[in-house]
Amino acid sequence: xxxxxxxxxxxxxxxxxxxxxxxxxxxxxxxxxxxxxxxxxxxxxxxxxxxxxxxxxxxxxxxxxxxxxxxxxxxxxxxxxxxxxxxxxxxxxxxxxxxxxxxxxxxxxxxxxxxxxxxxxxxxxxxxxxxxxxxxxxxxxxxxxxxxxxxxxxxxxxxxxxxxxxxxxxxxxxxxxxxxxxxxxxxxxxxxxxxxxxxxxxxxxxxxxxxxxxxxxxxxxxxxxxxxxxxxxxxxxxxxxxxxxxxxxxxxxxxxxxxxxxxxxxxxxxxxxxxxxxxxxxxxxxxxxxxxxxxxxxxxxxxxxxxxxxxxxxxxxxxxxxxxxxxxxxxx
Numbered sequence: 001x002x003x004x005x006x007x008x009x010x011x012x013x014x015x016x017x018x019x020x021x022x023x024x025x026x027x028x029x030x031x032x033x034x035x036x037x038x039x040x041x042x043x044x045x046x047x048x049x050x051x052x053x054x055x056x057x058x059x060x061x062x063x064x065x066x067x068x069x070x071x072x073x074x075x076x077x078x079x080x081x082x083x084x085x086x087x088x089x090x091x092x093x094x095x096x097x098x099x100x101x102x103x104x105x106x107x108x109x110x111x112x113x114x115x116x117x118x119x120x121x122x123x124x125x126x127x128x129x130x131x132x133x134x135x136x137x138x139x140x141x142x143x144x145x146x147x148x149x150x151x152x153x154x155x156x157x158x159x160x161x162x163x164x165x166x167x168x169x170x171x172x173x174x175x176x177x178x179x180x181x182x183x184x185x186x187x188x189x190x191x192x193x194x195x196x197x198x199x200x201x202x203x204x205x206x207x208x209x210x211x212x213x214x215x216x217x218x219x220x221x222x223x224x225x226x227x228x229x230x231x232x233x234x235x236x237x238x239x240x241x242x243x244x245x246x247x248x249x250x251x252x253x254x255x256x257x258x259x260x261x262x263x264x265x266x267x268x269x270x271x272x273x274x275x276x277x278x279x280x281x282x283x284x285x286x287x288x289x290x291x292x293x294x295x296x297x298x299x300x301x302x303x304x305x306x307x308x309x310x311x312x313x314x315x316x317x318x319x320x321x322x323x324x325x326x327x328x329x330x331x332x
Contacts, residue, residue, distance in 0.1 A: 150220020
């Protein structure tokens with residue numbers, strides 16, 4: 001086990017918890033954008049797990065889960081190294097926004113980012129931040145977890161997503177890790193789907209570059225506390241699977257759905273959105289899912305399921321613009 005791990009200015013030794021700020025980029029007044037970082041190193045060697053959240057600055061379930069994790073993990077109980085970034089997109093977090101206003105880019109669609117000399121966007125803040133975050137992950141990680149939720153506009157059923165690995169052995173490892181979360185929905189994404197629908201996401205990019213990675217989704221608007229507990233238990237389940245630390249209890253799901261295909265439905269008109277079914281509902285092809293009305297309650301659109309499915313994510317009650325996300329369905 002290496003005596004010292006260095007990530008930016010942070011130096012972490014075995015059998016210790018180290019926290020600090022990792023300066024990643026400067027703003028126009030010279031102020032540094034510092035990402036919070038915690039490194040928990042066990043007394044004995046083992047896997048190195050990175051857990052990140054806040055790639056979208058207005059998603060807080062992962063942050064709550066990592067607070068619980070840091071309170072529950074001690075070096076004496078841990079084998080290996082746990083590296084935590086509680087908030088990746090600090091500039092967006094300050095604005096309570098999904099993306100940084102500097103460039104407006106979705107930070108989970110641009111991995112692996114680009115170093116400063118190769119950045120392609122006029123305002124390259126997010127590109128550069130991602131490129132500087134991913135470098136030590138690729139250098140040190142045996143596994144990575146990226147935590148997300150429905151933010152303030154939607155509610156996510158607890159689901160774990162991963163992309164197929166380079167070979168069957170790596171794919172099976174990801175399947176086993178997904179089961180260890182205890183989440184009811186396990187989504188094995190094909191590389192073709194991710195490339196078409198969710199290109200350059202963190203978990204796809206890392207898996208393609210030799211670090212097995214999963215995406216966790218749980219909770220969101222009105223479901224923070226339950227989402228935090230499910231997310232925390234899922235992380236502990238993966239730590240148990242990696243042999244780092246026993247789970248507090250065996251991660252079990254009352255019913256498990258394995259899916260390979262999912263679809264985002266989008267609003268075909270603007271108006272006021274009203275969902276009709278909660279997340280984790282089984283729906284049949286043609287079943288009513290939600291409606292969009294005008295200010296006077298006149299229905300402008302009725303949204304129905306295109307196939308038999310499980311509702312993975314549901315937009316919350318409120319206004320919607322044409323083209324915006326309203327629902328995510330996992331095909332059965």
